[in-house]
Amino acid sequence: MLRLTLLLLATLTACSPGERPCTMMASLEGVHVDVDQTVAARAEHLAIEVCWDGACRRSSGELMPATRPGEQTCSGDTCSVTAVRTGAKFGFGTVSGLPKRPVEVRLTLAGAGGSDQVLARTIRVTPKATFPNGPACGEGAPQVKLTVAADGTVREG
Numbered sequence: 209m210l211r212l213t214l215l216l217l218a219t220l221t222a223c224s225p226g227e228r229p230c231t232m233m234a235s236l237e238g239v240h241v242d243v244d245q246t247v248a249a250r251a252e253h254l255a256i257e258v259c260w261d262g263a264c265r266r267s268s269g270e271l272m273p274a275t276r277p278g279e280q281t282c283s284g285d286t287c288s289v290t291a292v293r294t295g296a297k298f299g300f301g302t303v304s305g306l307p308k309r310p311v312e313v314r315l316t317l318a319g320a321g322g323s324d325q326v327l328a329r330t331i332r333v334t335p336k337a338t339f340p341n342g343p344a345c346g347e348g349a350p351q352v353k354l355t356v357a358a359d360g361t362v363r364e365g
Contacts, residue, residue: 245295267301
């Protein structure tokens with residue numbers, strides 16, 4: 209009976225007025241890559257190899273065009289904003305089991321068809337927890353964010 213009472217109290221506390229509700233939104237484990245427009249002009253595909261504890265996991269995918277908010281137009285109570293391509297690109301490689309401790313990431317970018325290598329870099333980084341619903345709603349999967357600069361350097365963040 210005591211357990212049931214505690215469970216009911218915890219449920220009521222979680223639903224008290226003024227608290228932001230937590231959704232079922234989740235996050236994927238993996239590596240997000242932002243590519244500067246100078247490099248992105250030649251790159252279409254990404255391949256990621258992440259290694260820790262003597263084992264490596266691979267992921268690959270297509271780079272997608274990055275956008276920014278464009279012009280806003282309004283008609284009455286309704287407004288809209290167009291998405292404008294920036295010339296940069298981004299991609300994500302899913303890596304299951306990604307730990308929240310240092311790992312080595314080998315990033316390879318390739319051109320059309322995936323045959324001509326545009327860039328290959330290795331960087332040591334530390335995946336961090338994500339909070340897709342905010343810190344009060346619990347921790348999501350760990351991720352790493354890499355940024356490829358115009359000169360081809362790769363950094364975390």
